[in-house]
Amino acid sequence: MASETHSEVGHAQGADQEGVFPPFDPSTFGSQLLWLAITFGVLYYVLSKVVLPRIGSILEMRSDRIEQDMAEAQRLKEETDEAIASYEQALSEAKNKAHTIALTAREKAKTEADDAMAKVENDLAKKLEEAEEKISTIRSGALTKVDEIASETTEVIIKTLIGGRIAKADIANALQNVSENVAR
Template sequence: MLVVTAAHAQSNPTEGTHSEAGTPGGDAHGGGVFPPFDQSTFASQLLWLAITFGLFYLLMSRVIVPRIGSILEHRRDRIAQDLDEANRLKEEGDNAIAAYEQELADARKKAAAIAEAAREKAKAAANAERTSTEAELSAKMAEAEKSIAAIKAKALADVDTIAEETASDLVKHLLGGSVTKAEVADAIRAASGK
C-alpha cells in the first residue's frame, strides 16, 4: 500500500541493493526513517487512511451495526416473550395452587362434617343400645325380685313347718316322749315372737 513518489525514487540511488551489514546508504528504506513516519508519504497515507476509514465506516454502518441491532432486537423480543410466558405460567400455577387449597379446605370441612355425623350416629346408637339394655336389665331385675320374693315367701312358709318337724323329732329323741303339732307350733311362735 505504500506509494512511492518519483522524488523519493530519484533521491535514493541505492534503493535496489541490499546491504546486510547495515552500512550507511545501504538501508533498504533509505535515509534510516521508518516509512510511515516519512513526511514525503504523509499525503498518500492520509488519503488511504481516509478511504479505509470511510469503507470501514460504511461497512460498519450499513452491514454490521444493522445485523447486531437486529440480533439485539430479536433477543429483546424473545426475552420479553419468555418473560410474558413465565408470568402467564406463574399466574396459572398460582391459580392452580389456590384452587387446590380451596378444594383441600372444602374436603377437610366435608371430612369434619362426616366425622361429626358418624360420631353423632354412633352416640345415638350407643344411647339406644344402652337404653334398650337398661330396660331389659330392669325387666330381668323386676322378674328376679319377684322370683326371690316368691322363693323367700315359700322358704319362710316352709321354715315354720321344718321347725315344727325338727322340734318334734328333737323332743322324741332327747326326751323320749311325743308332742302334738299344735304344742310344737305354739312353742315356735312363742320363741320367734309372733
C-alpha cells in the same frame, strides 16, 4: 517510492528518499489521505448500513426473547402458585369434611350405643321386675301354703292329742292370733 516502503521504518536510512523519515515524508501524504478517505468511507458505510443495524437487531431480538421468556416464566410461576393455593384449599376442605364425617359418625355411634344400652337396661329392668313379681308370687304362695300346712298340722295334732274334730275356722283364728303375737 511508496511501493518500496515495505514497513513504516523499512527504509528510514535509505538513500533513495534523500534521508526523509518515511512517516514524515510529505510525498506520500496525498496518496495516503486519498486511500484513507476511500477505505474509511467504505468501512463507515458498510458498518453503519449493514453491520451495526444487524448486530443491533440481533441484540434487540435476544433481549426481547429473554424478556418474553421471563414473562412466560413469571406467568407459569403464577399458575403454579395458583395451583398450589387451590390444592391447599382443597386439602383443607377435605380435612374439614373428614372431620365432620368423623364427628357425625361418632355422634351416630354414640346415640346407637346409648339406645342399645337403654334398651338393654329396659330389658334388664323388665326382667328384674318380672323376677321380683315371680319371687313375690312364689313367696306369697309359699306363705299361704305355710298357713295351710300349719292349719293342717294343727288339725292333725289336735286330732291326735284330743281326738275329735275342731272347726277349721277356729284353727285359722287361733293361728292368726299366734302369728300376730309372733309378729309383735
